[in-house]
Amino acid sequence: MDGSIPHIRGKTEPAQRYRKRNEYRTLLLMLIPGLIYFILFHYLPMYGVVIAFKDFKITEGIWGSDWVGFKYFLKAFDDPQFYVVIRNTLLISFYKLLFGFPAPILFALLLNEVTRVRFKKIVQTISYLPYFFSWVVLGGIVISIFAIDGPVNGLLGLFGVDPVLMLGDDRYFRSVLVVTDVFQSFGWNSIIFFAAIASIDHQLYEASIIDGASRFKRAVHITIPMLSPVIVIMLILKMSHILDAGFDQIFNLYNPNVFHVSDIIDTYVYRKGLTEMQYSYSTAIGLFKSAVAVVLVVSTNYIVKWVGGKDHTLW
Amino acid sequence: MNPIRKTAGEKTFDLFLYALFIIIMFITVYPFWSQVVLSISGDSSAYATGVRIFPSDLSFDSYGLVFQYKPLWIGYGNTILRTVLGVALSLIFTSLTAYPLSKRGLPCNKLFTTLILVTMLFNGGLIPNYFLIKNVGLYDTIWALVIPGMIGGFNVFIMRNFFRSIPESLEESAKMDGAGYLRIFWKIIIPLSKPVLATVSLWVAVYHWNAWFDSMIYTSDASKQVLQIVLRKIIVENNVDDLNAVLYRAGQGSKFSGRQLQATIIMFSLIPMLIAYPFVQKHFVKGIMLGAVKG
Numbered sequence: 370m371d372g373s374i375p376h377i378r379g380k381t382e383p384a385q386r387y388r389k390r391n392e393y394r395t396l397l398l399m400l401i402p403g404l405i406y407f408i409l410f411h412y413l414p415m416y417g418v419v420i421a422f423k424d425f426k427i428t429e430g431i432w433g434s435d436w437v438g439f440k441y442f443l444k445a446f447d448d449p450q451f452y453v454v455i456r457n458t459l460l461i462s463f464y465k466l467l468f469g470f471p472a473p474i475l476f477a478l479l480l481n482e483v484t485r486v487r488f489k490k491i492v493q494t495i496s497y498l499p500y501f502f503s504w505v506v507l508g509g510i511v512i513s514i515f516a517i518d519g520p521v522n523g524l525l526g527l528f529g530v531d532p533v534l535m536l537g538d539d540r541y542f543r544s545v546l547v548v549t550d551v552f553q554s555f556g557w558n559s560i561i562f563f564a565a566i567a568s569i570d571h572q573l574y575e576a577s578i579i580d581g582a583s584r585f586k587r588a589v590h591i592t593i594p595m596l597s598p599v600i601v602i603m604l605i606l607k608m609s610h611i612l613d614a615g616f617d618q619i620f621n622l623y624n625p626n627v628f629h630v631s632d633i634i635d636t637y638v639y640r641k642g643l644t645e646m647q648y649s650y651s652t653a654i655g656l657f658k659s660a661v662a663v664v665l666v667v668s669t670n671y672i673v674k675w676v677g678g679k680d681h682t683l684w
Numbered sequence: 685m686n687p688i689r690k691t692a693g694e695k696t697f698d699l700f701l702y703a704l705f706i707i708i709m710f711i712t713v714y715p716f717w718s719q720v721v722l723s724i725s726g727d728s729s730a731y732a733t734g735v736r737i738f739p740s741d742l743s744f745d746s747y748g749l750v751f752q753y754k755p756l757w758i759g760y761g762n763t764i765l766r767t768v769l770g771v772a773l774s775l776i777f778t779s780l781t782a783y784p785l786s787k788r789g790l791p792c793n794k795l796f797t798t799l800i801l802v803t804m805l806f807n808g809g810l811i812p813n814y815f816l817i818k819n820v821g822l823y824d825t826i827w828a829l830v831i832p833g834m835i836g837g838f839n840v841f842i843m844r845n846f847f848r849s850i851p852e853s854l855e856e857s858a859k860m861d862g863a864g865y866l867r868i869f870w871k872i873i874i875p876l877s878k879p880v881l882a883t884v885s886l887w888v889a890v891y892h893w894n895a896w897f898d899s900m901i902y903t904s905d906a907s908k909q910v911l912q913i914v915l916r917k918i919i920v921e922n923n924v925d926d927l928n929a930v931l932y933r934a935g936q937g938s939k940f941s942g943r944q945l946q947a948t949i950i951m952f953s954l955i956p957m958l959i960a961y962p963f964v965q966k967h968f969v970k971g972i973m974l975g976a977v978k979g
Contacts, residue, residue, distance in 0.1 A: 393791060395865040396784035400796065403781030403835055407803055410832050414808025414816050431815070476708075483701055492705045495712055497965055501957055503894035505912045509919030509950050510715045513722070513943055520718060520735045552712070560969055584694060617897070621920050642811045643901060655809035663805055 421653040441653035450637065451654065458633040461614040464547045466607055472551050473559035474600060478588060481566050493563070496556025508621030511549050512536060542627040550615060565599040566592060602673050609669035612662050634658050716954060722947035723747070746940050746948040753930050756952060758907060759914035762899075766829045766910060767892040774888045775881060778835050782843035783869050804837040817902050828902035829895070829910070839884050846880040847873055879970070886967045893957065915953055919946045
């Protein structure tokens with residue numbers, strides 16, 4: 370591959386060939402533990418989805434249980450809760466996208482206007498903080514902050530609003546989900562936009578300053594247009610996860626009072642499967658979600674490639 | 685820096701920006717701070733409505749009490765164990781998988797890559813995974829928390845790409861000296877890959893520190909629960925019976941409100957993360973730019 374090889378190859382051809390076989394043998398051996406892992410812990414469970422097409426009973430095992438075809442999928446389509454769950458998933462995802470997507474972009478654009486580097490760094494570092502905590506901890510904090518006598522109600526009380534237990538009220542529960550989701554992720558999601566802003570050619574700004582462009586005009590006519598490819602790509606990638614409405618968050622915040630507005634596909638799969646032990650039914654709903662998700666991810670991946678975002682695609 | 689003198693309008697805008705970001709910082713930090721305040725307040729009515737910046741009557745009594753709560757320490761032990769084991773196993777097996785794949789000439793490279801890529805797109809789902817863990821005998825062991833997520837597809841590709849960026853001439857010269865691939869991997873590739881190894885370890889470590897769902901479904905024995913599950917019982921499920929038992933034994937039954945004890949418990953998970961945060965955060969941000977999977 371480099372300049373010195375042809376010379377050597379000419380002289381020691383058989384040894385070299387032997388070496389070559391040997392070297393790949395070592396590499397292939399190194400790969401074996403990983404392959405076993407992927408087959409055992411990823412492909413075997415993938416095979417396990419056949420229980421969605423069977424009447425799975427623990428006593429009979431996966432092999433022994435009877436095939437029932439699409440029975441459980443048809444059951445899902447007859448289950449009113451299934452539609453509630455899909456509606457909730459889409460609604461919650463949509464609202465999270467609507468507010469959660471522009472937030473990091475605005476944050477990056479505005480923080481970029483701050484000239485004090487130290488201040489900027491501190492704001493950025495603090496903004497990532499909530500991203501590093503689990504929804505168990507964040508959930509506990511949210512419950513405490515939104516409690517009937519907590520700070521949020523205290524603050525609203527100053528404006529004459531009567532205290533409400535928002536986490537137990539179906540009118541407010543989804544809003545709390547969206548607000549706390551933005552709180553957790555806006556800083557972290559802004560990183561990619563900060564990087565994109567940093568990579569904009571400085572000459573553009575210098576030229577526009579000479580032409581007398583104001584700060585506002587520079588933001589509107591240089592920064593935003595230069596950011597738009599990244600924005601489009603990120604938006605498409607987000608769309609591919611529209612069925613993930615945030616299991617960890619909802620599971621740690623919801624309660625029976627608000628099930629009808631907050632029960633999403635993932636929480637329903639969990640409750641049907643591990644609480645009510647309807648294994649086949651739960652797997653069927655999970656498989657339905659996975660199938661739609663794969664189509665979404667694969668197609669958005671092609672779209673992203675097509676709009677020129679090769680760096681952000683999976684393959 | 686800016687060659688043009690700022691107009692009055694721009695100055696007002698600057699002021700507005702600083703004010704805005706100070707408010708944003710406050711909103712981001714306050715929820716965490718509120719737990720600190722609550723946990724060190726001496727009075728039991730610690731949550732009198734409104735935003736409280738400082739504790740009214742400083743006291744660390746609730747910490748002393750929570751210290752006596754045994755499950756917390758069991759949880760800590762398990763979380764530390766799973767984090768250490770998880771990071772070690774992940775690093776070893778992820779790098780071992782990524783290195784062969786970094787060689788474009790490897791037979792069936794494309795097949796292996798696709799095999800891993802598919803696992804990033806699709807997984808068997810909750811129930812099949814649950815029965816796998818039960819059937820292979822991992823249920824209720826620490827391994828159920830460590831092995832299933834041991835090698836992440838994304839981490840494999842991040843490492844593979846990093847390995848590819850190491851100049852081939854370094855390996856060639858080692859080969860000339862008669863070193864095998866295993867030796868090259870251990871003596872040359874690994875020492876040169878510290879940045880990517882550090883990033884991946886931190887990702888895995890933070891994942892393990894925060895993980896709770898697997899512990900909830902794959903372990904049932906009280907001695908196997910991780911910290912997040914102990915927290916969850918008390919702060920999310922509001923199941924404070926055990927903690928109350930500790931209280932009564934200490935004869936301090938009515939001194940603390942439930943929410944104050946919950947805040948104190950939250951602190952036990954917050955503090956280690958806050959200490960590690962400045963360091964972890966820097967590497968995470970570097971890591972996010974490490975980039976694309978394909979190649």
